[in-house]
Amino acid sequence: MKILYVAARYDPHDLNAGSGSDYQFYQALLRMGAAVRIIGPFHDDPSLVEKAYRKIHSLITTRRYAKFSNHFLHTSRQATELEIRNYKPDVIFSRNIAPLVLCKTSTPIIYRFDTTLIGSHEQWPIFSEVEYQRMLHWERKVLQKTSLAVTHSEWSAQILAERYHFPVHKTLVFPNPASLPEPFYQGPIQIPQKITLPLHLLLVGKEPYRKGVDIAIQVAERLNQQGITTELHIVGQEGKDQDPVSYKGYFDKTNAVQREAYLDQYRWAHLLIHPARFEAAGIVPAEAAIFGVPTITTCAGGLATTVKNNVSGIVLPQNSSPDLYVYTIKELLNNPAIYSALCRSTRERYEKELNWAAAGKRLQQAIEKLI
Numbered sequence: 001m002k003i004l005y006v007a008a009r010y011d012p013h014d015l016n017a018g019s020g021s022d023y024q025f026y027q028a029l030l031r032m033g034a035a036v037r038i039i040g041p042f043h044d045d046p047s048l049v050e051k052a053y054r055k056i057h058s059l060i061t062t063r064r065y066a067k068f069s070n071h072f073l074h075t076s077r078q079a080t081e082l083e084i085r086n087y088k089p090d091v092i093f094s095r096n097i098a099p100l101v102l103c104k105t106s107t108p109i110i111y112r113f114d115t116t117l118i119g120s121h122e123q124w125p126i127f128s129e130v131e132y133q134r135m136l137h138w139e140r141k142v143l144q145k146t147s148l149a150v151t152h153s154e155w156s157a158q159i160l161a162e163r164y165h166f167p168v169h170k171t172l173v174f175p176n177p178a179s180l181p182e183p184f185y186q187g188p189i190q191i192p193q194k195i196t197l198p199l200h201l202l203l204v205g206k207e208p209y210r211k212g213v214d215i216a217i218q219v220a221e222r223l224n225q226q227g228i229t230t231e232l233h234i235v236g237q238e239g240k241d242q243d244p245v246s247y248k249g250y251f252d253k254t255n256a257v258q259r260e261a262y263l264d265q266y267r268w269a270h271l272l273i274h275p276a277r278f279e280a281a282g283i284v285p286a287e288a289a290i291f292g293v294p295t296i297t298t299c300a301g302g303l304a305t306t307v308k309n310n311v312s313g314i315v316l317p318q319n320s321s322p323d324l325y326v327y328t329i330k331e332l333l334n335n336p337a338i339y340s341a342l343c344r345s346t347r348e349r350y351e352k353e354l355n356w357a358a359a360g361k362r363l364q365q366a367i368e369k370l371i
Contacts, residue, residue: 001371003029004089004107006080007040008068008096015253019283020179022095025112028360029093031183032367039083042099044072063128066135068098073138077102090371097142108147108370114176114280115151115302119159123301124210124278140164148370150363152176152281153302172366174359175305178286180253183356187263191292192343194336195270198229199329202269202293204284205276206236212275213237218322219273220244223329232273235265266291271332272313274303275325282306285313286354292347294339296328312346312354 005026010018012026029036046054046069057065076099084092084105093110094100100109117139121132143149143166150172151157157173160166178185201220205211213234220232224244232245239247251262266272272288274297281302285295295313297303298320309315314328332339352358 001032001034001091001367002087002089003034003036004080004083004087004092005029005036005038006076006092006094006096006099007038008076008094008098009041010095011041012038015179015181018095020253021112021176021283024177024179024356025093025095025363027183028356028363031360032364037083037087037089039079040076040099042072042076042079044069045075047071057128057131061128064126064131065128066131073098073101081105091367097138100142100145101138103145105145109142109145110148110150110367110370111142111146112150113156115153115156116159116164118163119156119301120278120280146170148172148366150174150366153305155302155304156280172362173305174362175354176281176283176286177354177356177359178290178350179283180259180287183360184358185290185355187260189291189347190267191347192270193340195333195339198231199223199333200268200270201230201232201273201329202235202265202271202288203232203273203275204235204265204287205274208237210277210279212277215275215322215325216273217245219275219325219329222322222326226326226330228330228333233265233268235262263287263291266293269293271296271329273297273325274307275320276300276303277319279303279306286350289346289350289354292343292350294342294346296325308349310342312349313342 007022010022012022015023050069054065080099080103089107091108091110095112117136143164148170152175157171160171161168203216216232220230223230230244233248235248237247238249241247252258266288272293272295274295279301285307288295289312295307297307298316298318300318304315307313307315316324
């Protein structure tokens with residue numbers, strides 16, 4: 001099987017790029033025995049007209065303009081079509097719509113995405129209305145050409161079916177697996193048995209506001225105020241340590257020493273707290289699940305698929321208050337048998353579906369049906 005991997009923004013050889021998703025899909029395709037040729041990533045060099053438009057746009061609104069320029073759409077399309085003619089692939093795979101918007105081909109296309117544009121815009125609008133409509137037009141054009149859509153939440157799949165009228169039988173859904181060099185982590189683990197004070201809360205994320213860092217800090221502070229000694233570690237961000245919060249910075253997953261230091265944060269934790277205001281399809285809950293560490297989060301975006309309620313964590317209503325997190329954590333603290341069972345089922349879910357060995361098999365089955 002010959003697969004053309006169209007990498008628009010991130011290098012599939014780099015585990016650290018774009019949360020590692022390009023790397024993981026590339027490795028999954030290789031493990032199924034496919035001959036994979038990569039084209040891209042491409043450099044976006046907007047024309048002078050587009051640069052001027054973007055400057056005017058930024059003066060009119062604080063919302064963003066489209067992710068890609070028209071020049072990028074054309075140059076990436078040209079390169080992709082040329083590679084299709086030369087390589088003659090059986091399948092085209094991409095995690096990005098840009099090279100596919102204008103691409104003309106009869107070769108089956110597999111398009112992977114965390115969320116639809118409609119879904120993200122309704123829950124976390126960051127683009128101006130004009131730019132949103134422009135990108136929505138691009139997205140619809142790509143979906144019309146798509147033979148298999150791969151997404152990571154039932155929320156995303158439902159919007160795809162109901163709002164885009166995309167065929168359900170052409171959609172593959174699986175939760176985002178853990179993103180480590182190996183498809184199934186074989187290192188040492190010790191599943192938590194009970195919560196002993198101080199309570200260890202872990203948050204992993206790069207964007208402070210969207211990831212709800214302020215909420216997590218309030219939760220830790222209120223637990224301490226109520227006599228429950230709590231420590232909060234924040235990974236992926238720099239900051240000034242101030243009791244009970246400790247910032248751990250960034251870790252390079254391609255560096256063995258730094259990777260182990262990163263994984264030690266999960267080993268340290270009793271709970272992963274993930275109070276994201278929006279999350280299309282989180283990865284860190286799957287990484288926590290390696291070590292049997294449950295996640296407390298909400299149903300924002302696709303998180304209710306990432307974390308299965310009462311199986312690999314607790315899923316609260318969207319926009320839950322810090323007090324609800326505190327209440328939920330106290331319930332687990334006061335019911336050690338429930339916490340212990342949740343840790344075991346969290347690890348079982350990792351073994352069943354939150355690893356790339358399992359996800360890769362599902363992807364392979366879907367591709368084999370396609371061709």
